[in-house]
Amino acid sequence: MKKVRVSFLLILAALVLLHSTSVYALTGSSGLTDYGNTAGAQGSSVSGDQRTDADAQTGLQEEPVNGRQIILVKIAGGGDEMIKVSLDDLVLDIADCTYEPEDREVTLVISKNVLITADNIILTDAVIEGDLYINADNAVLRNLNVNGTIYIDPSSGKGLRLDNVTSGNLAVRIGHYTDTGSDSGDGDENAGGAADDSRDEAADNAGGKDDDDDTGKSINDNADRIGEQDKDEPGEAGDGGVKKADTGKDESKDSNEENIKENDKGSGREVEEKTTVSNKNLKAYLQVADIDGYDSTLVVVSKTRSLPADWRPKDLVMLRVNYRGRAIARYMRKEASDALTRLFADAAKEGIELCAVSGYRSYALQEIVFNKHSDQLGLEAAMRVSALQGQSEHQTGLAIDISSKTMNYGLDKSFAVTREGKWLAANAAKYGFILRYPQGKEQITGYDYEPWHFRYVGVDLALDIMKKGLTMEEYFGIAEADAGNEDKGAAPGKEQALQAGNQKSAF
Incomplete structure (x- = not known):
């Protein structure tokens, strides 16, 4: 019992240290941009009434259509390429896959919650304005600015590696976040107070475990890896040299069945469809689908979505x-x-x-x-x-x-x-x-x-x-x-x- 409590205190200390470092990085670095109002973080945004005429002429707006951001996830390297359309929370559910921006010349800003639900996932080079939930083992976060809260589930988030990650908040969470059907705008009720509740819940659970429980060890695995520098060694997973933890899973499998959401042809609604993808050399390229900007090649114009009289393409x-x-x-x-x-x-x-x-x-x-x-x-x-x-x-x-x-x-x-x-x-x-x-x-x-x-x-x-x-x-x-x-x-x-x-x- 004493051993578990000591382990948990060490973890909380590590989390507090990381949190304080992250806040300093966010507020003390002139190289980072304030992206405005985000779930779980302090900020401000310009209301629609305050936008300038110039903004309106160029198609700029405060929020995407229906108050949500659309992200295209192009999965390559597993045979046939496929595209997933993320309308609500962005769920990263392909094991052994590296998720990165399609265009590295432009900062990828994800204005919604992100959920990591499969093992050995690498997420790199993005600004996340919502919350980040880690419900899988051996996740690697690299070059991320999370304006919301990073929620870590010690029961399923073993082997977490962080490299150049800043966050508005960090919390231990027991139990998975499951409200994947909500829009990103609903993330506020999961942020803010959720961090304190998660810490209390984690403390209660840790205090009530006996000495034979391995929860403390799992948390220690996370703590030992927090802030640890990546080491590139031959034979290690991912393009960042991330070493896989022993999860007891059969690593010899060449394919991994995932539930892939595909638009229902009849109504446009999402339905689950099992798709087999290879788990070797998988890459998932993330792209924000701008269907509102006049200059976008994906702009949707219809009887309910009009263009201004004086607008014409420049090219x-x-x-x-x-x-x-x-x-x-x-x-x-x-x-x-x-x-x-x-x-x-x-x-x-x-x-x-x-x-x-x-x-x-x-x-x-x-x-x-x-x-x-x-x-x-x-x-x-x-x-x-x-x-x-x-x-x-x-x-x-x-x-x-x-x-x-x-x-x-x-x-x-x-x-x-x-x-x-x-x-x-x-x-x-x-x-x-x-x-x-x-x-x-x-x-x-x-x-x-x-x-x-x-x-x-x-x-x-x-x-x-x-x-x-x-x-x-x-x-x-x-x-x-x-x-x-x-x-x-x-x-x-x-x-x-x-x-x-x-x-x-x-x-």
Whole structure:
């Protein structure tokens, strides 16, 4: 009994020492940036009313859509690559995997709670504005700034290694954090007072154990490794030379089954699907999916997410492909234009002759296009086949309408059954383009099926979105039932639709 209590006191002393060092690093270093209000830490943030007009023009905002951050986790090295979309808490659940930023030139800021739930995980180079929960053995944290609280569970967090880690708070926690379905904004109730409660609970549990219990030893294993410098030795796990603790597990297995959450094709909701991935040389690249910034290649524009009248991309270039349409619309953003050039060239090699019909459209041009449809079809029908000004993807410079000589360069649903339409549907994703308004998804997108309208999102996401058969709304968790058709008795007027788009816009 005495031995256990002494061990626990040593651990608390180590934790207090680490905590005091972390606070000094956060407040005494001029090289670190204050990222504002975070769960479990003191801070302040600028309210929406205080943002400048310049911020609003560039798409800056206080919080992501729906008050949550979307993180893409691209897992590579285990055979087939896959992408997980983290809408709520970021759960790191692939054993023997190194999680690191996709782009090391930009600071990765994770504005949500992070949970480590599998053994031998390395997490590097990030700012975590929420809390960090460690519920697995042999975790390695490297170059992290945790503004919230780091919660360590001594019953399952053996062998923890820290290297250049700062934290707003540190606490011992008995029992796993399980509220993985909540948004990152709900993390406050797990922070602050949770640290003190966890310490009290840990002390009570430690004091009530007998001498034969090995809990004290597990905590000592953590304490001995806190602040210890990594030593690179041959045969050790991870790219940082982290030595694995003896967990009693069979290390000879070449694969590890994990529950991978994949978007449900029917509703966009997440469901658990068992996926087998190799546990050798695994890397998981983390990327924040910016669906709100006007300049982002992932920006989502729809009937409820509008662009301002004076916004246009800064990197528009003239299309270098076969083109039939308005000269003023023969432009796309450079990245999308380059991808389209490759697509057209490869299609031609297979005898597929494609023709671009319409690319970038300004706010003013889209108003002309919509009014033409409205005059010809009537307002209700026009709103199913054309976007109001500010609500068109063409204004992003990332959308392109494609036809062919077979179609007399027109845009019609019959394009889907032509040789050219079939080739596009099967191959566009390889070049970073998705079919933006697919058949059967009209109630989600708010528009009729358009087999000619393609949207650039980048190769990785295009392949994943098309493989899962989702729209952008479903993929990013912002699907809205009966979009643009909420009142089936009467279609909204033009002014009402414009007003609704501006009010509901996440921008």
